[in-house]
Amino acid sequence: xxxxxxxxxxxxxxxxxxxxxxxxxxxxxxxxxxxxxxxxxxxxxxxxxxxxxxxxxxxxxxxxxxxxxxxxxxxxxxxxxxxxxxxxxxxxxxxxxxxxxxxxxxxxxxxxxxxxxxxxxxxxxxxxxxxxxxxxxxxxxxxxxxxxxxxxxxxxxxxxxxxxxxxxxxxxxxxxxxxxxxxxxxxxxxxxxxxxxxxxxxxxxxxxxxxxxxxxxxxxxxxxxxxxxxxxxxxxxxxxxxxxxxxxxxxxxxxxxxxxxxxxxxxxxxxxxxxxxxxxxxxxx
Numbered sequence: 001x002x003x004x005x006x007x008x009x010x011x012x013x014x015x016x017x018x019x020x021x022x023x024x025x026x027x028x029x030x031x032x033x034x035x036x037x038x039x040x041x042x043x044x045x046x047x048x049x050x051x052x053x054x055x056x057x058x059x060x061x062x063x064x065x066x067x068x069x070x071x072x073x074x075x076x077x078x079x080x081x082x083x084x085x086x087x088x089x090x091x092x093x094x095x096x097x098x099x100x101x102x103x104x105x106x107x108x109x110x111x112x113x114x115x116x117x118x119x120x121x122x123x124x125x126x127x128x129x130x131x132x133x134x135x136x137x138x139x140x141x142x143x144x145x146x147x148x149x150x151x152x153x154x155x156x157x158x159x160x161x162x163x164x165x166x167x168x169x170x171x172x173x174x175x176x177x178x179x180x181x182x183x184x185x186x187x188x189x190x191x192x193x194x195x196x197x198x199x200x201x202x203x204x205x206x207x208x209x210x211x212x213x214x215x216x217x218x219x220x221x222x223x224x225x226x227x228x229x230x231x232x233x234x235x236x237x238x239x240x241x242x243x244x245x246x247x248x249x250x251x252x253x254x255x256x257x258x259x260x261x262x263x264x265x266x267x268x269x270x271x272x273x274x275x276x277x278x279x280x281x282x283x284x285x
Contacts, residue, residue: 032059039067046142052076069145069211069247079148079242079278086151086263086282087241088275089199090137090254091144095173096271097135105134105255108174117181118200118255120159120225125189128196131260133282136180137275138168138253147246147254148277153190153197155237160218160226161185168204168253180255186210186218188245191231194284198257201246212246242278261285 039058043050050056054071061067080087096106103126104112116126139145163184166176173179184203189196201210209217214237215228230237239245263282275281 032062035061035064038064042067042141046140048142052144065249069249071146072144077144077276077278080280081241082280082283083193084284085280086194086258086284087148087278088137088281089148089150089245089256089277090139090146090275091277092137092139092254092275094269094271094273094275095136095138095170095253097265097269098133099260100129100132100134100257103130105136105180107136107179108170111174111177111179113178113181115257117178118185119187119198120161120227125157125159125187128259129198129257133258133260133263133265135256135265135269135281136253137256138170138173139248140169144277145248146244146277147199147201147248149190149239149241149243149245150199150256150281151190151192151194151197152241153192153239154231155188155214155239156191156196156229156231157187157189158212158215158218158228158230159187159189161187162223162225163203166204168202180253186212186246188212190239194262195259198255199245200255200257201248202253202255204252209249210246210252211249213244217249 036059039061042048043058050058052072054073055061058067061070096108098106100115103115105115105118106112115129116123119125161184164182166172166179166183168179168183180202186201188199188201203210211217262285264285265282266280269281
């Protein structure tokens with residue numbers, strides 16, 4: 001009963017206004033006493049392990065977002081160096097993974113969403129991933145919220161897709177149809193040694209914003225799909241495996257896409273499995 005009420009409440013909540021307000025409050029650095037109270041409550045409520053943080057003193061962060069996007073201690077997440085291995089881009093929990101079928105990506109029992117819609121409605125953009133591989137990873141509030149490259153790659157395109165801001169937790173994923181293709185998201189496309197790779201950074205309720213290392217905060221604009229292409233730049237934007245490529249300023253979900261036959265996910269991975277950034281997630285087919 002509670003789950004149904006939680007999901008129904010999201011349909012009537014002014015999602016965008018609430019989330020944008022939360023983002024502004026989370027960036028506020030003018031009320032340190034209030035910020036410390038909120039951060040300490042958050043740590044206790046969600047079980048955040050501050051011993052992993054490079055700055056372990058919660059009061060040292062100037063704002064809630066600075067705390068939320070905290071760095072880890074150097075070397076705490078070693079990246080598997082094998083070039084045949086694809087690594088986890090985040091700390092999180094696998095929501096689903098497997099093969100894209102008939103142009104649709106599995107979301108939860110009885111739920112799936114359109115690959116083309118996920119990537120902004122462009123069939124040409126979606127074509128390399130038809131019948132390909134996908135992995136959806138949910139970042140809980142306690143998790144480390146920086147996103148790293150699972151493979152070395154060169155940035156080709158970034159697409160901002162406006163949308164709703166439903167929560168992306170397991171309850172909502174099981175009950176809101178087409179969830180990840182409805183929510184606001186930032187699609188990033190890379191060329192890698194495994195072939196084309198998409199990393200989709202999905203927004204959610206109360207998520208202040210999504211940030212990338214090359215464009216900063218990707219702010220909503222006109223309410224239209226906005227595409228930025230990078231493949232013809234004099235100096236390509238390139239990343240090493242394990243290098244930070246973005247972060248959630250309040251948490252959400254990452255969806256990885258690869259072409260058919262490009263990689264095999266590790267056999268021990270399944271829905272509900274906890275993963276850590278830098279550990280082996282799959283290998284070249």
